[in-house]
Amino acid sequence: MNIEVSRRRFLQLAGAGAAGTAIGALGFGEAEAQVSALVKPFRLVQTKEARTTCPYCAVSCGMLAYAAPSKTNKGKLEVVHIEGDADHPVNRGTLCPKGAAAIDYIHSATRVKTPMYRKPGTAKFEPVTWDFAMERIAKLMKDDRDANFVEKNAAGTTVNRWTTTAFLSGSSVTNETGWVTYKVARGLGLLQIENQARI
C-alpha cells in the first residue's frame, strides 16, 4: 500500500479537449469485460476526464468530471462520475454534499430534455421543436417591443428603452454567457434586467 502524498503541481492549460471525440478509440468494451474476483475494478478506467467548476455556490470548487458513452442518450458522452479536483487551491479535491451529488443534477428527473410549450389556458406542457419555440418567442417579443418601445421620453430626450418585458439572468452561467445575455437584453433596450446578486 503506497499512498502518494505529494501534492501534484499542475500544468497550466491542462484541461481535456472538447467532448465528442471518437468513442470507440477509448476502448470501453475492454473495461467492461474486466471482472475482478474480490476488489471491484476501478470504475474510472478509460473514462474521459475534464476539469470543470461546480455550478452551485461561489466557492466555485474545481471538479473533475468523468464521461463515458451514454446508455440512454445514444451516441453521446455523458458524465458518469464527478469528484473534486485535488489540484484546485481552494477546494483541494473536496466537495460539499451538493457538489458531491452534482451528477444527479445532470441526470435529474426534472431535467428538461426538449423544448416544451404550454398553450394559454391548458393544463399541460407539450414538446415542440426548437424552431417553433424560438420563432414564437421572437414574435411575442417583437410584438411587445413594437407596442411599448420608448424612443424619446416626455422631455424629448432619446431614451431607447423597452420596459414591459423583464429578463432575469442566471448567476451560475459563465461570464461569456453573461456577456451575451447582457448584449442581447440591453441591445433590445430592456431595463428590467436582474440577477441573483440582489437576493
Add this chain to the structure above:
Amino acid sequence: MSAHDRDSGAHTRVPRYSGSARINHWIVAISFVLLLLSGLSLFHPSLFWLSALFGGGATVRWLHPWIGVVLVVGFIGLFIRFFAQNLPERTDWVWLARIRHVLSGNDEYLPEVGKYNAGQKFVFWSQSVLVAVMFVTGVGLWEPGLAYFESLFGFKATIDQLRAAALIHAAAAVLTITIWIVHVYAAIWVRGTFSAMTRGFVTGGWGWRHHRKWLRKEVDEGKVERQNVTPAE
C-alpha cells in the same frame, strides 16, 4: 408388524395415534430434521457443507425460517392434541424417582403409567417451550420476517435483543436437538414404539409393559382389538 411383535406373540393391538395425529407428527418431524440440517449448516463452518443439500447457503437462509413456520404450525397441532395427556400427575414423581429402573428397563418396578410417562411429558413440555423460544428468537434472525413482525406488533428490536436472540436461538437449538435425540433413542430402545407412529397401533403387551394405566383405560373403552392370526408381514 415388526419381528419383535411376532416374537412376543402379540394377539392384541391398541390404537395409539389416529391418522391425522401421525401425519401431524411426521410433518413436524420432517420439518425438524430439515431445520436441524439447515440450521446446523449455519451453526458451524465445519457443517456449512450441509447447505449444499438445500441448494446453497442463500437458499438455506430463506428456506430455514419458512420450514420453521411449518414446524411451528404443526407443533401447535400436536400441542393441542396432546397437552391434556401431558399434564403432570403424582405418579410422575414416583416414576422420576425411580429413573434408575427406567434406564435399566425394569418397568416392573415403576408405577403404572398413563398415556405418557414423565420422560415423555418432559420431552413434550421442553420441546413446547423450546419451539416457542426458537420461534421468537428465530423471528429476530429472520431478515424480512423481522420487519413484518415489527410492523405487525409496532416495536423495534434493539441490536442487543437481536444478538441475544441469536445466542438463545443457538442454545435452544442445541437443547432441542439433544432432547430430540433422547426422544428418537427412546423410540428405538423401547421396542414396539415405532408402530405407534407408523401404523397407529401398539401391541397390548407394549401397553401393559409401558403404559398400563392407559391400557386399562383403553380396555375399558373397548378400544383394544384382538388379533387371532399372527400377522403375516
Add this chain to the structure above:
Amino acid sequence: MSSLGPTFGRGAMTNSWTDIRNTDLVLIMGGNAAEAHPCGFKWVTEAKAERGAKLMVVDPRFTRSAAVADHYAPIRPGSDVAFLSGVVNYLLSNDKIHKEYVRHYTNSAYLVKEGYAFDEGFFSGYDESKATYDRSSWEYEIGADGYAVRDMTLEHPRSVFQLMKKHFAPYTPEMVARVSGTPQDKFLKVCDWIASTANGERAMTIMYALGWTQHSHGAQNIRTAAMIQLLCGNIGIPGGGVNALRGHSNVQGITDVGTLTAAIPGYLALPTESEPTLESHLGKRTFKPLQANQTSYWQNYRKFYVSFLKSYFGAKATPENNFGYDWLPKLDVAYDCLRMFDLINQGKTTGLICQGFNPLMAIASSNKSAAGLAKLKFLVSIDPIETDTARFWENHGEFNDVDPAKIQTEVFMLPVTSFAEEAGSLTNSSRCISWKWQAADPYHDSRTDVVILADLFNRIRKLYETQGGKGAEPLMAVDWSYKDPAEPSADELLKELNGKALVDLKDASGKVTRQAGSQLASFGEMRDDGSTDGAMWIYTGVYGPAGNLSQRRDNADPSGLGVYGNWGFSWPANRRIQYNRASADPEGKPWSERKKFMFWNGERWTGPDVPDYVPTIPPSQATGPFIMNPEGVSRLWVRGLMADGPFPVHYEPFESPVTNPVYPKLKGNPAARVFERDRASFGNAKEFPIVATTYRLVEHFHYWTKGVHMNAVVQPEFFVEMSEQLAAEKGIKHGGWVRVWSKRGSVKGKAVVTKRLKPLTIDGKTVHTVGLPLNFGFIGVARKANPINGLTPPVGDANSQTPEYKAFLVNVEPIVGPVA
C-alpha cells in the same frame, strides 16, 4: 456590495478563500459559512488547526458553523447593527483601536461640514413624505485648496473620529443585550476577542453572506462590520478583510458583467434620462482626488466607458456619434426585482424571461409573484431543470392551488446545457476567474445559453430587418460580428470582455506599445478616444497577449500565504488581496513580521501579491491605499454614498416584536424600499408575536437540488426549527406537524424542536424565533412544500433593494398533518 463600495472603493470580497488560512480570529455573523460554503469554510478550520485561530459565531440559531466554533453568541434576527455598533463603541471607548491605521488609512481625520446632524435616529435632510434623505449635508468641509480639510490629531469635534465616538456611544453592552438579546458576558467576549486584533500583529476576518444583506437595513449591517475592521486595521492584510460570501458559482462574475437594471459591465453605470449626453454622464463620475497625490482611480472612468461602447457597438461607435451613447437605453427609474414583480403584479410588464432563475420561489411575497405571473402574456424559462416558476400555472393541490384554465400565459421551457456540458469562465466569490472545460455532450436536445440567446437575437433582428418596427436602429447597432453569429465561442467572448487595441497604441515618445488587433494586457492601456475596446475593464488582463489566463492551473504558492498568483486570474489586475498596500505602515514597512505581506523595498512595492497600488509610488508621497476613493483612504463615514445615512443606525426590521429601544421614533429603516401598495401587508407583533428567519441548508442549493435525488435523500422535507420552550408553550410535538403563517401567507411542515434555538429576552420581553429553511417547493423529487417566500415581506434594503427575508413576524400552531 452596496456597502463595501462606499467604504473601501470596490464592492467585492476583499480577501480570498485561501487567505482565510492566515487569520487569527474569524467572526461568522450574518452568514453560515460551514453550511453555505463548506469548501471555503475549510480555510477556517485550517486556520484553527494550523494557527490556533479562534472562531466566533453570532447567529440566531446555533448553526453547523457554531458546531465547530470556540464561541457562540445568540442574537435576535435583525439586530446586527446594534450588536456591531456595540462592538464599535467598545473599541472606541476602551481605546482598543489600531490608532495609526485609523489615522492614516481611514477618513477619521476628515472634517464634516457644518449642517450635518444626527438626532433621534434621523440624519439631517430627511423628507418624510418621500421617505428619502436629501444627502447634500453629508459632505466634507472643503478647504481653499479644493481638498477636504483634515485634523490629524482626530480631536476636532467635527472630525469623523469624534462624530463617530458620539454616534456610537448609546450602544453600551446593556443596550446590546436589550436590543439583540445577547447576554452581556457572551457579547463582551466577542468584543474582547475582536479587540485582540486591533494591532498590526493579529488579524481577524469577517465572513458574512445573506444573513446581513437580506434586511431592510442590510447594507448598514455590512457597513458596521467594515468599520470594525477598519478600527482594528484588518483591511488589506493577510487573514483580514470583510468577506462577502456570495451565493451562486458565478454571481460575482455576473455582477461584474452587470446584468442588473442600472449597470454596465465593470461597475460602470447605465445612463439615466437626466444624462442626455455622454459628457453629462461621464462628468458626474470621473471623480477628482479629494486630497493631494491620490490615485482616485475613477478618474479613468471615461476610458473604460468608451472602450465598453466600442465593444458593444463595434465599428458603429465613433467619436462623432459619441460612441453610440444615444443608442443605450436610459433609465427613468431602477427596475430591481422587487419593482419588477410589483410591475408584473400590476400587469404592466407583459413578458418575462427567466434564465436559470426561479422567481416564484426566490422573490419575496410569493403570492404576489404568483398572481403576477398569471397576468403575463408570455414566460420563457431557460433552465436545465424544471422550475416551480415554469410550472406556476399547474395545480399542485395545496402547494400551488391554481386553476390552469384561468391562466392565459404562454409558457416555454427551453432545455439548456448543464454546467458540465459547456466551456467558459466563472469568477468565484474572491474574484478569481477560472476556466472550465466541456466534459460531456449536451443532454438530449439541450443547447447552450449562448446558442439560444444568439438565435433569439438574430431572429428578432431579422424580423426588424424584414418587417421594420419601433426602435430598430439601436437594435441593429449592436455589434454581432462573431465568427459564427449563431454560436459565438466562449474564447471569442472572453477576448471581447478583455479588450484589444484597435489601432497601434503609442507612448508619449511615439513608440508602439501595443499593435493594432493585439489583446490588451491591462486596463491601464485603455483609451478614451475609441482606439481600444474592451467590454469589461476590470477583467482586462485575463485574456491578454499571453493568452487566456483563466486557464492557468499552476497551484504553486511560494510565500505559503495562500496567494496562488498563477492560478486563473483575479480581477483587478490579478490582485488576490484588495487594498494590500495597507498591509504596510505609512513608511512602507510591514506592520509586523507576523503580518508581512506587501512592502516598499526602497524602489517599488513588492511582496507575494500584485500591489493594489501604483507599484512605483514611494511612501513619502502619502498616497492612500484605497486607490478607488478620491480620498485615498477608506471611509468610516461614507458621505452621501448611502441612501440611509453616512453612519449605521439600529433600525428595527419592518416587522418587529418591539419598538426600537435605541431610537423609539424610528419605525424601520426610514429610507427603505417599500411600495405604497404593500404597506398593508405588514403584520404586527400582537397578531404575529414570533420572529421568523429563513435560511438555506447545507444539503441543498437554493431551489435547484430539490430536483436532485441524492440531496433529497439527505434532507427530504421542509421543516420548522423552534426552541423547546416555544414547542412546550404551543403544545407542539417533536417531529409533529405545524403551521406557520404571516400576514401574507401560510406554510406547513414538520417541527424540529431543538436546543439550538433559545428564546431571548428583548427589551424585557420574551421573544421566540423560528427558523424556516427555504430549499423546498412543489417541483422536484424532495417532498412538496409551499414556497417559504409566501411568508416574507415585500420590503427592500434602502441601498441594494434586497428583500427582508431574514427577519419578519409569524405565528405558529400545531396541526394534524396530511395523511400520507
Add this chain to the structure above:
Amino acid sequence: MFPAIPNPTTEKSAAKFGEKDMIRRSASTITPPAKRQTEVAKLIDVSKCIGCKACQTACLEWNQLTEEVGVNVGVYDNPHDLTANSWTLMRYTEYENPESGNLEWLIRKDGCMHCEDPGCLKACPSPGAIVQYSNGIVDFVKENCIGCGYCVKGCPFNIPRISKADHKAYKCTLCSDRVAVGQGPACQKACPTQAIVFGTKDEMKAWAAKRIADLKSRGFDKAGLYDPPGVQGTHVMYVLHHADKPQLYAGLANNPRISPLVEAWKGVGKYAGLALIGLTAAAGVIHHILQGPNRVSKEDEENAEKLAGGKS
C-alpha cells in the same frame, strides 16, 4: 492541511492489493500471507466535522447507490438509520455540557469501523462472504453472502444492513476499489473540512495526536483518539473532544468488543453445543450397548390379552 491525495488516473493500473493479501476469511481457515501490507486507516475528526453530509452523498455517488427519499422526523439525521444503500450516516446529538454550560452539537459520521478483530466476520457462517485484507480493510463479498444477517449481530457497532432487494449484506467497503488504485475513500476525498483524512494507520495516529493537542489547548481536556482495544483497534478512528464519554456521540460504544453474546454464540457456544449433541447421541449408543433393547415380553402380551379378554 493534510496533503491531498493526487487526482485519480483513468489509465488502467494494477490493484495494490487483492486475494493474496487476505488475512481472514469468514467460516474458513486460511494461511495469511507472510508479510502484511502497511495498515491503512480513515481518521474522522469529530471536532472538525460540520455535519454537511458530503460524505453521505459522495458515498452514494461513488458506489452508485440509490437511497429512498424519506421524510423529516424532527431531526437532521437522514436517512434515519444506515441502510443497505446508505453505508454512512451523520448522527447529530445536542449536548449541553454541564461543565462549561455550553451547548455542543456533536456530529458523528457513522459507518463501518473496519475492526482489526471484526465481529461480522466472526459471526458469518458463509465461507468467504466476509474477508479481511492485511491492510485492515474488512470487505463483504457479495457473491458469497447468503443474507443471513449474522454479521449484523456480530458487529459491535451495529453497522451492516441486509438489502430488501437482493437479501445481501452491505456496508462501507472503505472504497476498497479506490484504495486499490492508491486513492482514498470517496467520503474522505469529499469532506470539505478534512474532518475525514486517510492514510496509513501510523500517519493517522500521528495526525490525530496533533488534533488532540489543539483540542486540549481549547479546553477539551479529555480529547482523545478512539481506536478501541476491545476489537484490537479499528481502521476507522475518531478524534473525540470527549474521548472519556464516547456514548455522547449518538451512542458510540464506550468499550466496544464483540458482544459476549456473540462470543458465546460463535465461540465457545459452537463447540459446547456440538459437544452436547454428540455426548447425548453417544450416551444413547452406550446405553443401548450396555442395556440392550427394552422389549415387550410374552408375559406382557398375555397379561394384556388377559386384561382385554376379561373386559371384552
